[in-house]
Amino acid sequence: MPVKSKPRPRTNRPSSALIAAARAYFQAQALVETLRPVITGIKAALLTEMQIRVADKWIERGVEDGGPITDPARAYLMSAEDAARFFPELDARIRAAGFTEQPEGYCPLLVAEALQRDAANVVLDAAVSFHGQSALSSANLSVAHQDLREQTLDVTLRYVAQYV
Numbered sequence: 001m002p003v004k005s006k007p008r009p010r011t012n013r014p015s016s017a018l019i020a021a022a023r024a025y026f027q028a029q030a031l032v033e034t035l036r037p038v039i040t041g042i043k044a045a046l047l048t049e050m051q052i053r054v055a056d057k058w059i060e061r062g063v064e065d066g067g068p069i070t071d072p073a074r075a076y077l078m079s080a081e082d083a084a085r086f087f088p089e090l091d092a093r094i095r096a097a098g099f100t101e102q103p104e105g106y107c108p109l110l111v112a113e114a115l116q117r118d119a120a121n122v123v124l125d126a127a128v129s130f131h132g133q134s135a136l137s138s139a140n141l142s143v144a145h146q147d148l149r150e151q152t153l154d155v156t157l158r159y160v161a162q163y164v
């Protein structure tokens with residue numbers, strides 16, 4: 001009678017592809033977190049200096065009550081005329097601050113955020129073998145299920161971080 005071998009315990013170690021994807025995500029996240037205060041500061045200072053105000057169309061629609069735009073997150077409220085003055089000057093100031101690697105008109109923060117989103121997608125693709133296909137199906141992680149997508153990414157990165 002042959003001796004039965006004990007089943008090998010299942011390992012919960014993530015794949016090397018998932019570890020590499022998580023490492024790339026963490027690097028992109030660090031870049032975003034480094035750039036955000038610098039670029040946001042440049043934008044805020046320029047908005048204040050140029051005294052850009054909310055465009056009339058937003059006031060007429062009742063979206064805003066007018067006034068100056070001082071928060072860069074609200075820059076979309078400026079008029080097309082103000083945008084035509086603001087963005088070239090913003091680009092010049094970003095370049096003057098030493099950010100010259102990107103083509104003219106590219107914001108280093110937006111490029112870094114795009115890299116982070118791409119890295120998140122790679123993490124989720126690589127996590128299929130770890131979580132299983134049903135948990136990470138494209139239907140489950142569509143825009144309609146953004147909260148589920150973010151939770152899955154967060155849980156995955158928290159676990160994989162110990163292997164990075």
